[in-house]
Amino acid sequence: MKQIAVIGSGTMGNGIAHTFAQAGFTVKLIDISEKSLEKGMATIAANLDRMVTKGSITEEDKHKTISNIITYTDIKDGVVGCDLVVEAATENITLKMNIFKQLSDICDHNVILASNTSSISITQIGAQVVHPERVIGMHFMNPVPIMKLVEIIRGYSTSDEVTKIIMDLSVKLGKTPTEVNDYPGFVANRILMP
Numbered sequence: 001m002k003q004i005a006v007i008g009s010g011t012m013g014n015g016i017a018h019t020f021a022q023a024g025f026t027v028k029l030i031d032i033s034e035k036s037l038e039k040g041m042a043t044i045a046a047n048l049d050r051m052v053t054k055g056s057i058t059e060e061d062k063h064k065t066i067s068n069i070i071t072y073t074d075i076k077d078g079v080v081g082c083d084l085v086v087e088a089a090t091e092n093i094t095l096k097m098n099i100f101k102q103l104s105d106i107c108d109h110n111v112i113l114a115s116n117t118s119s120i121s122i123t124q125i126g127a128q129v130v131h132p133e134r135v136i137g138m139h140f141m142n143p144v145p146i147m148k149l150v151e152i153i154r155g156y157s158t159s160d161e162v163t164k165i166i167m168d169l170s171v172k173l174g175k176t177p178t179e180v181n182d183y184p185g186f187v188a189n190r191i192l193m194p
């Protein structure tokens, strides 16, 4: 895994992009809104500045992290050459279904397609693509650069191989991945929301 596409540059998307870029991956950050991309990059820079002030990273680490991120407004351009796509767009079922249908058409069949959804079934999302075995939930917590937990959700068709790759990758990011069932709210929100 070298290149990661992140779809959506809002609260979660910019945190996910920051986390992958800081771990040395090339990140293609995609959003339909140029304004959102600008805001997302400004948030990443501000969060990195805070880390430099605290002494947890150096000024050089900050520049390297920012230079690892490229922004796009066109999904087709953004996903070229990526090994993994992490979708973190607005929590809307129709919107996410359309994004995954599009990803199914434009990505090679071996690209892993992950969703950061908080509440939509990964099985249902997987049903939108030709190869549902490569679709998985990768549910990061907010703020992503700080929070360790990542819920890893298998859909009905998600393969063992894809699950292992994403579990291992999460560890490489310095996170604590936990496999959870594809139930409404998964585990964290199922407990948190009531």
Ligand SMILES: NC(=O)c1ccc[n+]([C@@H]2O[C@H](COP(=O)([O-])OP(=O)(O)OC[C@H]3O[C@@H](n4cnc5c(N)ncnc54)[C@H](O)[C@@H]3O)[C@@H](O)[C@H]2O)c1
Binding pocket: 007, 008, 009, 010, 011, 012, 013, 030, 031, 032, 033, 036, 088, 089, 090, 091, 092, 095, 099, 116, 117, 118, 119, 139, 140, 141, 142
């Ligand atoms: N906010 C949280 O605490 C939190 C925590 C865990 C998971 N999530 C999940 O993460 C996802 C994103 O949530 P958020 O809080 O970052 O939302 P947000 O509203 O901050 O950001 C969503 C971004 O998606 C962009 N977008 C919308 N349609 C798009 C498209 N077709 N292509 C590309 N970009 C598009 C919007 O322009 C916006 O910048 C949701 O699925 C949400 O459930 C949120």
